[in-house]
Amino acid sequence: MAAPDALAAKDLLGIEPLTKDEIQLILDTAHTLADVAKHPIKKVPALRGRTMVNLFYEASTRTRTSFELAAVRLSADVVNINVQASSVVKGETLLDTAKTLEAMTVDFIVMRHGSSGAPHMLARNLQASVINAGDGQHEHPTQALLDLYTVREKLGSIEGKTITLVGDIQHSRVARSDLIAFTKMGAKVRFCGPPTLLSDDFAALGAEVHHDLRAALTGADVIYVLRLQFERHRMGLMPSVKAYTQRYAITPDRVKWAKPGALVMHPGPMNRGVEIAHEVADGPTSVIVDQVANGIAVRMAVLYLLENGRTKRAAAGGVQ
């Protein structure tokens, strides 16, 4: 059982290790911290004197910026590591890079890496708190947390709702984290996409697997559109983009298959006109912009609750 104002673990590596209570705590804390953005001075001193490093091995604008703003609003110092310009290109191992950073007394390492499990390896070897900002095709926990936050904010609750994720599920860490997160909070998760982008084995992980969009959207409270990750499609997983669009693109007509007022979400960046139509992306039930805004509050909550855990362990004489 988590302490009421802290996360039990040193790191946030995924949704999988979190309890339902901890997720609830993060969402509630985010709700409180969201107010900071409304103040004339958008800052609280919770993390004053702490240092956070953004260690991004994959390109990212929104997630990196979101973490940076979250840390700044909690008064932490932030360093961004440009991996292309670092010693990584000289062949340094990931572990050596991280140990070098730790030697500079860093408290938080926010990491994005193309290799599933890379942050787990760091977390095992470092005393700094590691926050997974996306590892390979594994997890993207803060994205799932902001998705939960957004659904709760817009629909009032998560329990009992049906969330349909559409698109390239196979290569999506967002889909995996959302599946675990929404299932833990009592919602039903459906996955929909062509068989090469959605393995039937996902049923064993608790998802309802659909290859037909209409069936997948019928009765859905949320339509969650995923980006087609063209860069991962080495050998043509689909006959053509057009073939995908014809069957799976979310258009105004198809939105009507879901419940009236169903939310439309997307983790960004969008391929407009491919997986999602302009009219839907900018439509009345689209909450895509809200997701971005909520991301900062959720990441503030994660940093704040991890910091509280660190303080408690230090006070208890635990190794920091």
Next chain:
Amino acid sequence: MNVLIRGGRVLDPASGTDGVQDVLITEGKVAKVGVGIESGDATVIEAKGLIVAPGFVDLHVHLREPGQEGKETIATGTRAAAKGGMTAVVAMPNTVPPLDTPAMIAYVLSRVAQDAVVRVWPAGCISHERKGEVMADLAGLKEAGAVAFSDDGNSVMNALLARRAMINTSLLNVPYVEHAEDEDLVDGGVMHEGRVSLKLGLAGRTTLAEDIIVARDLLLAEATGAHLHVAHVTSKRSLEMIREAKARKVPVTCEATPHHLVLTDEAVGEFDTAAKVLPPLRSEEHRQALIAAVKDGTVDAIVSDHAPHGPLEKEVEFAQAASGMVGLETMLGLVLEILVRPGVIDLAGLVRLMSTNPARLFHLPGGTLAPGSPGDVTVFDPDAAWTVDPRALASKSKNTPFAGRSMRGRAVHVIVGGRPVVRDCGLV
């Protein structure tokens, strides 16, 4: 030096021996097996309460020499083998450079003569530089001492090359050993394709990759008459095909590893690179099929696929980590745990799978204690309790997923050519 192993339970399926007897070794060979043999001037090894078996023969070991001496050497690898109860190992040819010429085989054998404490039988490459393009000088390799041919680590992907190689290995009467995984189908996968790989977001290797190469090779072996030996089988469907082919007298044999018998893909846990191996640890369904195939005799031999790697290769991102695990020193304990104590096989079955059969399959001396055979003996205690401590391994590398595991059963005395190399569980 003469050795008398006294009062142990002698278990030699090849000669049909099972009973408390003595084994006398003179001039490096088994001289006599019987009750109440006089010791004379022989060194006496008391084996009361222990099993006395023909020395274990491991058909699948990576000694890493030449080229990767930081991971293992002939000296350290053969000491690990001896501690594990092996009196002979087949050294796989994917060294750096690979064993693809008679000169390379001769070189390794010269190093073996200097440094090895157990017998080392080198396998030669099927293709030049292991590239799967041009056939190696198989006749020359055999003449130099290669006992098998394999591009282990990779399948021979070109079916024409595989066919021509089998025609030649058939003529040479040397086994053709396939690492069966279609390299296109595995699609860069780093673990078994299934629920766990999906959950971890790691690219999976489908069992179809193994099945397709096994199917192809069975057809080629049937057509050419070559002895096909399928290395480290892991897939249920492959085992079914091998079983069916054997029933039709296709000349095929196969081997299984302890790690595939004991562990599943769940062992990867939170990206534990110690559990990364090729072929990958499979799901429970395949593991059970492998155990069943040992039970019904489809599997001919248990091998370690001892694959040493250092921290540089393992303490990295899972996808980038090297594949393989050390296995020589944990094999006996694991086989007792997973096969003997649950009653899948009996102790005679263990000796058959670890000594009798492997020696016979690769036409190696040993595998029996019949008088005149090499004086290679493994004396083991099937109940001795110990705990796997990577630091205590004789192998230079410590990459085992079994660290901390409680084991029962280990080699107590190991004699190679009449010379004790392990006494009381310790290297001499």
